[in-house]
Amino acid sequence: MHNLEGLWYDPLSGNDALLADFRSSPHIPVCTVNPLEGEQRCMQVLEKAWVTGARIWRLYPQEQAWSISHPVSKMICGWLYEHDCCLLIDAPVADIDRVLDMTEDAMAVIASLHFYDSADWSVRFRQSSSLYITTRLLHGPGTIEYVYPWFKHHLVFASGAPFGAIKSSMNLLDDLKYPEAKEQVLTGNSVRLLGRIFHDR
């Protein structure tokens, strides 16, 4: 779960509200930080939420109109890497590649990549040990089966709810020719990923 105030207005107050709402909830809060606010404010946002337990962060380069090569974005990625966090980011394939480079492919990164680009990313990222790809936009017929041999441990379920229907994404997992794939995508890979992120708890 993430917070729209953090995305569109103020990451600091948005994160505060999110972390307060989820203090006693089973849901996992996803905090955010906006490089356009500058390095001092970003460090304040990162450190304040980190102390409260934020380990999964989301960046919004497309919605907030900034480039992944923005120097403060690089600084943020470096900070998240040093603090063993996980990054959610939706961006063009080449930008995801830059993030993996910046973090030496050692920080967990979750991205919703479109099946239209699967010829690219299925080759580019098949050796990555840290990139997790959601099933949110893998709605080409046979797409999940096509990429599964390379990404069987790195595909995680996502629906985009409430901007996408959960049932739509669930239906993509029916009839997969790999019998273990549905459980892996729905549960197994996510559990391993969360274990990697929250190993200090």
Added chain:
Amino acid sequence: MTVDVHAHLGHWSFPIADLSASDLVSQMDRWKIDKTIISSSRAVRYDFITGNKELAMVLHAEERLFGYITVNLHYPEESLAQIRTYGTDNPEGRARRFVGVKIHPMIQQKRFDTNAGFRIAEAAFMADLPILIHTYGSERETPLQVLPVLRRFPNLKIILAHAGGFDWYLANEIANAGSHVYAEICSSCTTGDKLLQLIGTFGDDRVLFGTDTTLFHPGYALGMVEEAIPDASSRSRLMGDNAQELFRLP
């Protein structure tokens, strides 16, 4: 009765499954889709004359499949000839195996509200063929481009494929531009809010179910419908009745 009004047959330039006509029919059985109206992907993406011809052969062999005559806005004369060939009861078109006209302004890089578009609209209106037009949020794809056409042909039947996609508010903006404007629901945007708002604006008699198969997995659009309208008896118009009436399917 479930009718998929937005589907294709043929190759796509992505690493996805290539489905034959019989594969498509098997898939329809799997997802409980009774009838499907398809356009040729060859016709949409490359050669509309050859693509339509190939599709005609498929339609004559598969009674649950119906077709769109794909036209190309860059070739109005040839497009009109395709409508004459397949849009009437004749040896090529047979008895209404082709039940509509398909236009894709994005792939063709030309808008519908052009002289070529007006001529094609007139031919489709005269043949009583609904037009399925691809719509999304960009200038080239906007649903708003049907407005000048509707002003000239107010009784033309137009289906907004994808209903503007993520920008479905654009489709809602023109829901009342004519009593024969329909919204079709499939896209990468599967939020139930989109579907419910379209029904609220267009009315439940002018929203149509589509999947975009064989480009998209059919369960994607179906999941949106099942989640937004859990009661199956409340979605019969959306899922098939409207299409049956609009296309006068057997």
